[in-house]
Amino acid sequence: MKWLREIETFWTLFTAPTVWALHFLICYVAFAVFCAKQGALALSFDTVRLALGGVTVVALGVIVLSAWLAWRQWGFGTDDPPHDAPTDEDRRKFQGFATLLLAGLSFVAVLYVSVPLLFIGACQS
Amino acid sequence: MSATDLPTFTDEERAGQEERLRKVWTTPSGWRYWTSVNNTEIGLWYGAAAFIFMLFAGLLGLMVRVQLAVPDNSFISADLFNQAFTLHGTIMMFLFAVPIFEAIAVYLLPSMLGTRELPFPRLSAFGFWSFAIGGVFVCGSIFFNAAPNTGWFMYPPLATDKEYSGIGADIWLLGLSFIEVASIAAAVELIVGIMKCRAPGMRINMMPLFAWYLLIVAGMILFAFPPLIAGDILFEMERMFDWPFFDAARGGDPLLWQHLFWIFGHPEVYIIFLPAIAIMAMVVPTFSQRPIVGYSWIVLAAVGTGFLSFGLWVHHMFATGLPQMSLAFFSAASEAVAIPTGVQIFVFIATMLAGRVIFSVPMLFGAGGLAIFVIGGLTGVMVALVPFDWQAHDTYFIVAHLHYVLIGGMLFPVVAGIYYYYPLFDGKKLSDRFGKVSFWLMFVGFNVAFFPMHFSGLRGMPRRIFTYPAGIGWDWFNLISTIGAFVFAFGVGVVVIDVVRPKKRQPRCEQNPWNAGTLEFISEPEENWGVRSVPIITSRYPAWDQPDLIDNIKAGRYYLPDSPMGERETLVTTVLDARPVQCLRVGGTSVVTMVAAAALGGVFIALTFHWWWITIACAIVTLGAILYWLWTGTAKIPETQDYDVGLGLKLPVYASGPASVGWWAMFITMVGDGTAYASLIFGYFFYWTIHEDFTGGHAGPGAFWPMVALVLFVLAWLLMLAARSLNKANRIRATQGVLVLSTVLTLAGCGAGLAGPYLYSMDPTLFVYPAIVWVVAIWTVVHGAVAVIMQLYCLARSLSGRMTARYDMDLVNVVLYWHFMVITAVTSFAVIGLFPLLR
DSSP states (O other): OTTSOOOOOSGGGGHHHHHHHHHHHHHHHHHHHHHHSGGGOOOOHHHHHHHHHHHHHHHHHHHHHHHHHHHHHTTTTOSOTTOOSSSHHHHHHHHHHHHHHHHHHHHHHHHHHHHHHHHOOSSOO | OOGGGSOOOOHHHHHHHHHHHHHHHOOOOGGGGGGOOOHHHHHHHHHHHHHHHHHHHHHHHHHHHHHHSSTTOOSSOHHHHHHHHHHHHHIIIIIIIHHHHHHHHHHHHHHHTTOSOOSOHHHHHHHHHHHHHHHHHHHHGGGGTOSOOSTTTTOTTTTTOHHHHTTHHHHHHHHHHHHHHHHHHHHHHHHHHHHHOOOTTOOTTTSOHHHHHHHHHHHHHHHHHHHHHHHHHHHHHHHHHOOOTTOGGGTOOHHHHHHHHHHHHHHHHHHHHHHHHHHHHHHHHHHHTSOOSOHHHHHHHHHHHHHHGGGOGGGGOGGGOOOHHHHHHHHHHHHHTHHHHHHHHHHHHHHHHHSOOOOOHHHHHHHHHHHHHHHHHHHHHHHTSHHHHHHHTTBHHHHHHHHHHHIIIIIHHHHHHHHHHTHHHHSOOOOHHHHHHHHHHHHHHHHHHHHHHHHHHHTTOBTTOSOOOTTSSOHHHHHHHHHHHHHHHHHHHHHHHHHHSOOTTSOOOOSSTTOOSSGGGGSOTTOSSSSSSBOOOOSSSHHHHSTTHHHHHHTTOSBOOOOTTSOOEEEEEOTTTOOEEEEEEOOOSOSHHHHHHHHHHHHHHHHHTTOHHHHHHHHHHHHHHHHHHHHHHSSOOOSOSEEEEETTEEEESOOOGGGSHHHHHHHHHHHHHHHHHHHHHHHHHHHHHHOSSTTTTOOOOOSHHHHHHHHHHHHHHHHHHHHHHHHHTTOHHHHHHHHHHHHHHHHHHHHHHHHHHHHTTOOTTTOHHHHHHHHHHHHHHHHHHHHHHHHHHHHHHHHTTSSOSSOOHHHHHHHHHHHHHHHHHHHHHHHHHHHHHHO
């Protein structure tokens, strides 16, 4: 994946949690609007559920991509933490490792949030 | 740079440097002492004020406990009870838990980051005075029997009922809005300070964990507080002018308040908790005498918690009848947040296991607090489950849970911090014996007080009742709780005595009394300059790993050892690698921050009592003070382009655009502002979802005038871009002309923005739809008015020769404001003008 240039910025750290936040927001807003406007919308509960399943897959995909980039930034794990030397390289590896950890957490958190899509079958039961 | 490359000064040179530095950083005496803006003074006042508010709120808590000690008690009246518990919660959350961390951060961060000052010392001072004035106003209300009495989360319709809540609700809304201004000011200061003002060499992989936590917390403040400010605006409009935002009879909905309040309220719990854990992240390595195990994992936990905490707010609203799917999303996120929270606890345990733990008083409070917090965390996992929450909702089980989380997760670590950092104030340690006595009193008292509440709650005792009949199974639990509360209070009393007892005869301790590895103990209590010279950092624990560092700092062998121009100076460094890029001159002692805060306080206080003329007068004084502050204190054209900061390095004194701290401050402020705005727009669409026809049959603003306003604002923005380019090209006259034109267009845009709702006679008191349209329009126009002031300010700077092609910070920052302005205007006018046509 050479086309993905390595970006030297502080903000990549937040990629995966931001994806989690967007996924969460989309799920919440979609069902809030759907459940409030059921009468006016020509959509079924299951359609919304499926669509959000698709959103979940996309979100997980982006997180995996960010995790891969982070893994690369971390040097594919060739070097162990703590990455505390005063060098550009250790700083970069620290960033990569922390980003990778956050991608892991975000992946799990997206899965958590998608569990209700499987088990809840109506707006109000 | 090795030690041999560092310069050596003769004793005479050093004495001269020290004299000049001392003079520049001196704190005035007499009444002028209070005009100081030094981080050590501001931090101390801030912390002391927050602590005093905490003791006051603690007394209110004891009153509540005395009243509930026995059934059918008549110690205080029902109304005073309501005021007492409302003020207890409000003060603890708004006047203690959040501000104490702003205080600790302002105090500690500069020395911890090895720098001299935070970038905006006057902003810190302004924040402190706003906080102090607002705090006294809110606390004082109970002495006039006028305190808020509807609970700290102020639910309508109870809190919008003027007959019941009197003026108390206004005092809450306006007093706290004022204090929220202080919090956002602190967020700006901390984010810019941590990202841009670290010592050279302190890369982000070497930043003290405290700084990591505070950076995340400041970011959270930016997204958490503004929704509450938006809610406060809607709430106050309902109370003041009868606009029915939360009145179901006229299309409003009390649930909107609950959403806005808890979008603030839940992240706030973590805004409180993370800095406390940050103190632990400093204390644990020191007393384990080894670096923290899992530095990156702590960063994961801080960032992860910061994000996830925004997906939890509805777990305070499980009993409101929202769709089950929505509840489940929030339940899932609430369970997920346990992961990063747990990671931190395990990191601390691992660090202690890997080192040799010295069980000192700070460690005692830290470990005890964590034990309490874990119990609160476990009940948190329980109440995050919807079915369990339905049973426990609004009972004493919740009271127990929240006190376990907040006292364990916040108060105990703060006391640990007091014992740990006290030597920074006057070079003396607090007493070990007092500390141990107070710890055991607090720890035992706390558990005796709050553990039984789980049982009284499960037996059905609701929150906020002022008394209860005998014989329904609550008597003993309540009596035990009250006894525990007093034991706990005695423990707090011992801490207070230890802090205030005279220590004149006590010998001074060493400068780094606990042998900490980080830099905060380089700050000398007698000196105001922060650090004698700004060091080069090459380790996470420089005091352990960099031999002679402290001596070299004190000998002035690093950057900025002198102040030849008589200015307060600090270094600005790059975000990732902390390479020095600018010598920043920061504001010194000034009375203008106090005047601005007092005048702004006047605005809020006068509004509470509907004294309109005084409000307007205070608003004018505030504006004047802020303009004076900016005009005389910022974007000064320096005497030289390149300034010698020592060690052979020359840096610019003036920076503009993203390289400048002012640009960042504007950006951060506008992100917060944008969040408040997004909350209002959320309100607009919220009303759309709850009604079949959200206009309720009422006229809208039409499409024409909103579109005119939209076009005018876009044109004004384009002209601002042009002004920036023209100014850069040194075409000063043309810049001035374009600024004038843009100002005229902005004014016209403001007029057109209000014309829609005005010409269609939208009456905001009849129904919620006209009211929300008016609010969105007014918000946008007020921002337009601020833009006009900024445009005229730039014009005046240019005309007076204070803004030139090279020195264009004012204009660049105003253009940045305009980016946000144009997004706001386009969104507002598209939504209110076009959305009604689409539905």
